[in-house]
Each structure stands twice: as structure tokens, then as C-alpha cells.
Amino acid sequence: MEILVCIKRVPDTAENEITVNKTGSDIERDDLVYSVNEWDNYAVEEAIQIIDKAGGNVTVVTVGEDDSEEVLRREMAMGANNGLLLKDDAFKGSDGKGVAAILTAAVKKGKYDLIFTGAQADAGGAEVGGMLAAMLDVPYASLVNKIEILNDKTLKVGREIEGGNQEMSEISMPCVLSIQTGINEPRYVGIRGIRKVASVEIPVMSASDLGVAAGAVGDAGAKVKRVDYFVPALGEGAEMLEGSTEEIAIKLIELLKAKGGLK
Amino acid sequence: MAQFFAYITYKDGVADDAALELVSAAKKLSADSVIAIVTGSGSKLDTVCNNMTASYKEVWKIDNAALAYPNAEAVRKALVNVLPAGSIVLIPHETFGIDLGPGLSIKMDSAYVSDAVDFEGMAGTTIKIIRQEFGGQVSTHVTCDTSKGAVITVRPGVFQPDESKSAGGKVVDKSGSAGDLSVSRKYLELVAAQVGDVDITKSDVLVSIGRGIEDVENIEIANQLAKAMGADVSCSRPIVDAKWLEKSRQVGTSGQTVKPKVYMAMGISGSFQHVGGIKGNPFIVAVNKNPKAPIFQVADIGIVANILEFMPVLTEKITGA
Ligand SMILES: Cc1cc2nc3c(=O)[nH]c(=O)nc-3n(C[C@H](O)[C@H](O)[C@H](O)COP(=O)(O)OP(=O)(O)OC[C@H]3O[C@@H](n4cnc5c(N)ncnc54)[C@H](O)[C@@H]3O)c2cc1C
Numbered sequence: 001m002e003i004l005v006c007i008k009r010v011p012d013t014a015e016n017e018i019t020v021n022k023t024g025s026d027i028e029r030d031d032l033v034y035s036v037n038e039w040d041n042y043a044v045e046e047a048i049q050i051i052d053k054a055g056g057n058v059t060v061v062t063v064g065e066d067d068s069e070e071v072l073r074r075e076m077a078m079g080a081n082n083g084l085l086l087k088d089d090a091f092k093g094s095d096g097k098g099v100a101a102i103l104t105a106a107v108k109k110g111k112y113d114l115i116f117t118g119a120q121a122d123a124g125g126a127e128v129g130g131m132l133a134a135m136l137d138v139p140y141a142s143l144v145n146k147i148e149i150l151n152d153k154t155l156k157v158g159r160e161i162e163g164g165n166q167e168m169s170e171i172s173m174p175c176v177l178s179i180q181t182g183i184n185e186p187r188y189v190g191i192r193g194i195r196k197v198a199s200v201e202i203p204v205m206s207a208s209d210l211g212v213a214a215g216a217v218g219d220a221g222a223k224v225k226r227v228d229y230f231v232p233a234l235g236e237g238a239e240m241l242e243g244s245t246e247e248i249a250i251k252l253i254e255l256l257k258a259k260g261g262l263k
Numbered sequence: 264m265a266q267f268f269a270y271i272t273y274k275d276g277v278a279d280d281a282a283l284e285l286v287s288a289a290k291k292l293s294a295d296s297v298i299a300i301v302t303g304s305g306s307k308l309d310t311v312c313n314n315m316t317a318s319y320k321e322v323w324k325i326d327n328a329a330l331a332y333p334n335a336e337a338v339r340k341a342l343v344n345v346l347p348a349g350s351i352v353l354i355p356h357e358t359f360g361i362d363l364g365p366g367l368s369i370k371m372d373s374a375y376v377s378d379a380v381d382f383e384g385m386a387g388t389t390i391k392i393i394r395q396e397f398g399g400q401v402s403t404h405v406t407c408d409t410s411k412g413a414v415i416t417v418r419p420g421v422f423q424p425d426e427s428k429s430a431g432g433k434v435v436d437k438s439g440s441a442g443d444l445s446v447s448r449k450y451l452e453l454v455a456a457q458v459g460d461v462d463i464t465k466s467d468v469l470v471s472i473g474r475g476i477e478d479v480e481n482i483e484i485a486n487q488l489a490k491a492m493g494a495d496v497s498c499s500r501p502i503v504d505a506k507w508l509e510k511s512r513q514v515g516t517s518g519q520t521v522k523p524k525v526y527m528a529m530g531i532s533g534s535f536q537h538v539g540g541i542k543g544n545p546f547i548v549a550v551n552k553n554p555k556a557p558i559f560q561v562a563d564i565g566i567v568a569n570i571l572e573f574m575p576v577l578t579e580k581i582t583g584a
Contacts, residue, residue, distance in 0.1 A: 011397070013397055013398060013400070013532075014474060017400070017553045017555060018396075018397040018400040018401055019400075019401070019555065020401055027397075027401060096365070096375060096377075097368070097369070097374075097375065100365075100369075119361075122396060122397055123394075123396045124377070124378055124394070124395065124396060124398070125377045125378070126361045126365075126377055126378075127364070127365040127375060127377050128365070129365070130361075130362070130363075130364065130365025130366045130369075131365045131366065131368070131369050131375070133366060134365065134366035134367075134369035134370055135369055138447075139336065139446075139447040139448045140335075140336070140362075140366060140448070141362070141448060142335075142358070142361050142362045143358055143361065143362070156451070158454065159358065159362070160358070160517055161358040161359075161453075161517075162357060162358055162516055162517065163456055163516075163517070163518070163519070163520075164456035164457075164510055164513065164517050164518050164519075165453055165454065165455055165456050166453065166454040166456075167450065167453055167454075168450075168451040168452050168453070168454060169334075169448050169449055169450050169451055170448070170449045170451060171447065171448040171449075172447045172448075175447075175448075181500065181501070181504045182500070182503060182504040185505075185506065223374035223407060223408040223411075224374055224375065224376055224405055224406070224407050224408075225405060225406050226403050226404070226405050227391075227403070227404040227405060227406055228403065228404050229396075229401050229402070229403050230401070230402050230403070230404070231401060231402065231555075232393075232402050237559060237560055237565075238547075238549060238559045238560070238561075238562035238563060238564055238565030239563065239564055239565065240559075240564075240565045240566070240567065241564060241565070241566050245568065245572065245573060245576050246576060246580070248566055248568070248573075249573070249576050249577045249580040250580060252548065252564065252566070252577065253577070253580055253581060255546075255548075255564060256492070256525060256548075259524060259525050259546040260467065260468075260524045260525065261468050261492060261494075261524065261525030261527075261546065261548075262468075262492055262493065262581065263468070263492065263493025263494075
């Protein structure tokens, strides 16, 4: 089984408060801690668990800059066999469709039975996997929280839908699955593991390597463009309690009593 | 002007709330007319179509046995065959829309924008849309070139449902144009969510913990507070993903919908998928160390604090009082 997992380097929202910069052109990027997108970690773990049973290779791929190498290495330290960086000035400013087009070209350069993406990343688009599948003309399932291999052509997959219910389907390979958190427990990666893969060569492919027309991707090809970032004017918002912790606790208890929050 | 469509999702013959929200969403784009499009099979489909004529001037029905269960692959094929090129299609941004929308936009060769929370109008063929990133911590304006059509998913609950019901519309049967609906992803069955030890949907008071609890061992601190308050403990998704609490305790669109009197959001950022599971307008208290956390926009009372320090003090004041 050859599995390709598409991953992304994103600001870690567990480590940072995300704020808008002075001009609204971007988020404040100074001192940001980056990591691999939460959903992608589950996708890589799932891929590794599958090849542990069925044999084969896991390749992690990302569209990004040189600094994206660190997330590729992190996922290789988890157990992915190969990394692949898709990098070109022409890729900058791509919308979801642009990213999917670049990934489509990379997929066609290899031979994969399964392609995973995270269900969504920092922009909450939840779109690249579905676009990639449609561009490749292969079946797709989003928000997958269970994968069972039935035979070398077919999988049984569960999609997590509203209310935590699960929609089970049979899907033929090759296919694209977007992976939902909770499908597994991603393994811990220690410094040791990272060190082991620190000097592994990671191939880089450009627009011309991939045969992607520069005008079709990046800012030039994007139909959807982000104009600015902003923080909306708060509506009512919460009444903020201030004072020492004890004072706040006492005030809160009064409020809770009035609202039936204390029995 | 491009023709607007609203894809209607429904369960057991009853349209989702989003069906009427999309009427308002389309109005905000000053769409001259928006056509509802409903897929399915049999009498439940007919019921939904007939009900939708109150809100939409035209309701396109696609009836086919292959659409009896809303399999996104089959629905996509039907829509690609039925919709005119250049259409602008609005779809609710929930698990079905996420499954359908991206691929539909590719096959329609149109633009795609997901999870729109507001529209700032249309100039020529360009729509200006408001979205959110980073779990709602920041908002963005995006422009979408709709010259070759667009598929836009719209966040449920952000547009007021249009209750005027004065459209007096008609159903147009488009079933004949659906084409080949064979699929390579075959729907098998639904597996119902597991039932847990506590039914948080019945709780009056919830102490709900998020990633801010930091460690499985700290959950005891929340248990103590809940005990002092006579509350139950619920949580956000990452707590369940980490297997620290059972799935049945998860509040949100992919968890439980709760209707307590008081909801204590402890170290929860306030993503729309989480807040979407809190109904009945409870008194919401949010404690978060980030003063800009989106949860403060929906809370009644906000406290900027470390929950690991704040919860024990609150517990002590309650039990000591
Ligand atoms: C299809 C789909 C369905 C989903 N369904 C759900 C769902 O049903 N329910 C759900 O909850 N999520 C759901 N999610 C996930 C959702 O998008 C968010 O990722 C999740 O709600 C975040 O949980 P959180 O607020 O606990 O964590 P975070 O967003 O990481 O927030 C943690 C917060 O804690 C604060 N904090 C950290 N440490 C402390 C401390 N010591 N003291 C005080 N504050 C602290 C931080 O400032 C931050 O605001 C879904 C996602 C998808 C894609």
C-alpha cells in the first residue's frame, strides 16, 4: 500500500494567541510557534498504522516554503518513510483550488493507493481533499473517523456526521480521504526521533518539475483572494469580572445563585 | 446575473433550519431570485419540496432512488447535470456540505468559498465574503470571482431564517435531467453515537472543560467544582480526542446539543462547532486566559484567568459558603 498524506505547517493555536497586525494585511507573525496542523497528525498516524499491518510506504507532502521542511521531518520522525516539498514562487497566494491543483500534479508523478488530508487546517476551509479527489477523478470521503481494509481494492470507511453519528460506506481505491481528529491517538515524537531524520534528504519539486502552468496556480490563478484580516467589532460581549481571584469568585457565586447555577 | 441556487438539506421530510437562512443569505447578495434545489426520493422529498414553495419562488426537485440517502457523490453528479453553467450555489456548511461542496466546485469549474459567515454584497461578478480563521480568533474579507459560477458553503445559524413564507412558489421536476448516478462510494449504514454514563443533554448546570485543562490529571479539579455546584462535567472535542472523557460528554455539532440553565466554559476557545451545541440561551460563564478568546463574544460573564488556579478557589468559596 502506497499512501500519500498532505500536511501543512500552521501557527499552533494552543501555543499562540492569534492577533491581526497593524495594517490588517496579515496576522501578527512575530514570535509565533508553528507546528503541523492538528488534523494532519491524525492522518499521518492512520497511514502509519495501515502500512504497519498491510506493508508499503507513507509519503508526506506539503506545499510550502523552506521552513515547511520541519513539519515534514516531524512526520517522518513519527514513521513516514518519505517527505516531499512542493515549492515555487509561482505557488504563493494560491487559493484552495490552487493548492489542490499543485497536489494533483504531485500525485500524478507517483502511484498511490490512498491519499489522506486533514479534514481542515488553520483557515477552516475543509476543501483541499475534496477538490483533489475531484481533480483526480477518484472517490472521496470527508471527516473520516474509521478505516477498515476489506481487500486490496476496497475500504470500509466511517464519516463522522452531526451528533457524533457515523456514516459507514464502502469506497474503492485509489481514493482521497480527509481525516477527522479522534480517529486514533497520534504517537508522541521525541527529540531523538527528530534527530534521526534530521539529515535525510527531502526532495523539492517546482512548478516546472510538476508540469504546473504558473498562471493556473498562485495569486495569478486564484479566484478566491483574502483581502484583509480584521477583528469584528464586538456585539454585546461578556461582562468581564475583575478584581482578585477571591473577589471574582464571590461575585460569580452571587450571579450563579441568581441564575440557578448552584444547587 | 448569475442564477442563485440554495441546496436544501433535510431529515425525515423536515428541512433543516438552514433552508430558511439561505433565503436571507441570498437576499444579502441582492440575488433577484434564488431557486431551491432538493434531492432525494419519494414522499419525504415531495413534502420538503412542497414546504419550500412557501419560501422559494421556484423549487427544483430531483427524485431518484440513488438519492434516497444523501450520498454526496450521487448528489454531486445530479447537480452537475441539472445546474446551468455559471450558477452560484449556496450550501449549508455542515458535514454534508463539507463532503459535497469542494468537489462540486471542481466539476462545475467554478470558484469555491467555504464557511461564509456574512456577505458584503456583489460588485459585478465579484462577491465580498466574510470568513473566519484560526477557530474564530480572526476574521477575513475574501473576494470571490464568480464569472464562471461559485459554490459557497454558508455557516448555519449566522443568517436570520426568513420566516415571511410569502413566496407562493412552484415545484419544477428536474428528475429527468439527473443522468447517471452510479457511485464508487456506496453508503452502507448509520452507526448511532454511543450512549454514556451521564446524559449531559438533561443537565441544568454544566462545568465544561476544553484544551485549557492541559492534563488528564487536572480533570479532577473540574470534577470537584461540578460536585460543589451540583453540576455535570462536559467538554470540548479535544478532550474526547485525547480519550480523557467519553464522547457522550462532548458538546458541539459533532457531539451533544445541550440546553442547560448555566454553562461554565472553562478553557474553551469558543469555536462555532462547539458553541453550535449550546442551545436554549443559557447563562454562559467563560473563564479563559486569553482576553481575546472568541468565547467571550457569546458569554454573559467573562473572567480572564488560569482555570487551574480559578476553579479550586471557586470550589472552595462555594463549599465554604
Ligand atoms: C467537522 C468538525 C466538527 C467539530 N465538532 C466539534 C464539537 O462537536 N465540539 C467541539 O468542542 N469541537 C468540535 N470541533 C473542533 C473545533 O473546531 C475546535 O477545534 C475545538 O472546539 C477546540 O476546542 P477547545 O476550545 O477546547 O480548544 P482550543 O481551541 O485549543 O482552546 C483552548 C482555550 O483554552 C485557553 N486556555 C489554555 N490554557 C488555559 C488555562 N490554563 N486557563 C484558562 N484558559 C486556558 C486558550 O486561551 C484557548 O482559548 C469540530 C471540528 C470539525 C472540523
